[in-house]
Amino acid sequence: MAAGVAKDAGGDPLVLVSNRGPVEHTRTSGERTTERGRGGLVTALAGLAGHFDGAVWVCAALSEEDVAVTREHDGAAFDLEGGGPALRVRMVELEPEAQHKFYAIFSNPLLWFIQHYLWDLSDTPDITRREIDAFDNGYAPVNALFADAVAEEVEALGGRATVMLQDYHFYLVAERVRARCPDAFLYHFIHIPWPHPDAWRVLPPGVREALFKGVLGNDVVAFHSGSYARNFLLCCQELLGLRVDLDRHTVDVGDRTVAARWHPISVNPEELEAAAASPAVADHVRRLAKKRREHLVLRVDRADLSKNILRGFRAFDTMLDDHPEMAERVTFLALLQSSREDVDQYVAYMEKIQQLVADVNGKHGTDDWQPIELDLGGDFDHVLAAYKLFDVLVVNAVFDGMNLVAKESVLLNERDGVLALSENTGAFEELGGFAVALHPFDIQQQADAMFAALTMDAQERRSKLEACAAIVRANDIAKWLREQLRDVRRLSERGPKR
């Protein structure tokens, strides 16, 4: 059971649904390896199992070995070995072509770009037969497969269960589960921004309405921030003509009422600190400390277009232009994890990043100083070490559902480092008051903010960092779970069906 969460969700069992599950199977030299997922979200969700009367997690069989395991169980749920509360796992095998259409065409980039305002609307996207096919023969049937798997599990549990759906891959699941299991309580947490109504106009009306009707099959739709919940309600009103209550945060769908809620996700401080205390991290710290310059600016991101990596480097370039005294005294270390390399836009974005880094280093660098150091290794121990050592952490995302890097980094930093945080992140609602605000489109402002953060008075740096860390500790991932469990308890008790 996750620390700080009381067992309070009532007597129903739990069915969790996410694309990536709590375990991955691989095969090396003939041996099967079973690895439990690391990372805050998977651990936290697994911890939820302890609050329910039985739990099963429905997820995709992602690796070849996952598929083999799934087939060995004839597609049925199996017990998950290892620590934590008792949890069964049901993996859903997807036909590779449907999986590709579901994941690499429709979910990414189409939905992801819509929800982060990333389309260049005068020219992209083109909705063609390919995109419609990706919905009809990818997203929709994969969602149907998941819904059927969930419904079978709910039925096997006697028809009453709390179903907790994760993220934008499963907008069509709830409606179909509800049709088969009217006594299930359906709770969908969406981890990315929910945009204003006009952003959805990119999709053909039929597809758009199918997605919204699907999501509205839930009892609760939850987000990381109040503005996303509000946008969701405004969409229901404007795009579907439904009656919404912007004060009570509800939308009426036929004779049901769907609640929009927001609970900012967070990290597990104990788990993070334990990971950061490892010898491997200490090795990285020694190496980084030895080669560091006076100032270390850090960013840690998936190489995603929403992260605003180009403007971050342009701002650093501008700061070096404006402050030649900083030459050779500062390094911008960018730990980027490559992402979605099967999607054209991401390949092009990475090329732009590498060209820009070469340009800035060519312009400002010297024989023994590279202003920007780009690392695509994706080693989490390296990340943890860098968290300890930065002077300024840059999170300048264009739009970002939450941004957990901001929360992780302030817990681990040991140099009174300053968090420079985009006002368009979910995290800004909590941490903005003690961060240096970044306006993500404003190169000059970001350059000025970087310089201000680097030259800030030591006392102010310390008090800001301490305040940020205290906020994250008080609003940890256990609280995020508690608030969802409270929703389940309160909202599942009322309404006609319970």
Next chain:
Amino acid sequence: MAAGVAKDAGGDPLVLVSNRGPVEHTRTSGERTTERGRGGLVTALAGLAGHFDGAVWVCAALSEEDVAVTREHDGAAFDLEGGGPALRVRMVELEPEAQHKFYAIFSNPLLWFIQHYLWDLSDTPDITRREIDAFDNGYAPVNALFADAVAEEVEALGGRATVMLQDYHFYLVAERVRARCPDAFLYHFIHIPWPHPDAWRVLPPGVREALFKGVLGNDVVAFHSGSYARNFLLCCQELLGLRVDLDRHTVDVGDRTVAARWHPISVNPEELEAAAASPAVADHVRRLAKKRREHLVLRVDRADLSKNILRGFRAFDTMLDDHPEMAERVTFLALLQSSREDVDQYVAYMEKIQQLVADVNGKHGTDDWQPIELDLGGDFDHVLAAYKLFDVLVVNAVFDGMNLVAKESVLLNERDGVLALSENTGAFEELGGFAVALHPFDIQQQADAMFAALTMDAQERRSKLEACAAIVRANDIAKWLREQLRDVRRLSERGPKR
């Protein structure tokens, strides 16, 4: 006095404000020529003068000869010669560099792109010193010059006047006029879309708030559609924390209440029909009729990124792929007017258009058939002739405040032509029920819609066209003016200051 508009605006005089005024002066071979503006909006606004007790129009001195005339009058207002009600004109001379920053950097592309959702946010725009300078030393001082000119005119008229501001160039005028002339009634009509709050986050908070505070200096802010008015109120609530009433469409600013209104602009049918009856148009009709194929698809647009010209051609390409029987039987005539050639994005867009036309013509064309005919001449007589002859008129704008081409074309067409209209135009609210709807991002849907329109039953074509024309006749530009005058009458009578 415009036809159909009763003199009902009360006893105050009128001060009109727009960038382009009702007259342009030029000099050819030593002679000054004074040309009254053509086009529905200028004529309609000039007609407003007859409803007020005196009228003065404040506008920019755009041509060299405008500047000469302005200097001859020492910057003061002068009588406008020619037909129509008595009207004085005051031209504001702008320093060329400030004019460039005001118009070609800040207003276009920055504001225009924000309000049409055209920025490619992962990479553009960069707000740099250049953009901030364009606001500080372009948009803001030009707005101040206009505000001071307006205030002087209001004071000369005794301090009471109705001030009617036009469009997105003058967001800072009302607040400054109100400070000097508290008894003026300020009415701002915005002719382009008003986007959702997140679109405004492209601007630094200081600039964004200055613009909103400026606009909220008005008594009424008016738009072409209810959704723009609603977005405006949502912005006031979300970005400025003001109290709004989404049912009464008002926003409270200190002790004042600002009303959001919407009145769809239209055309003047009589004027348009008179223009279309000219011998020059008849010449164009003969020439077009002689060379036409069985089917004529037409588009008429400024070459603006909001107009969705690329996807229109891609859809036509797809239609030719899907229906080889259409080869050599159809021409897509695109009458495009080049636009904003001093803005990089427009130059690049025109290059993309020309490349795409060459590609499609190379792929489908034959020795004596070019599927797409691109005409950049910008001859309005040619446009009027083409309106008479099209079988399908394509308006597939990404987003468009109103789109008057849709309204003009249905009045003049003589072949039971079908209007294929983007659901993201202001005009769709009125005409959508009798048009073939276009989903502007959906290439396949547009291709299918073009084919459906081209092959539609003659009876259905006729009844749709007649219904569209009847709607435009009933909702003409005189009605647009009447509704604004009614706002002035009703809203200027209440409130503490009158």
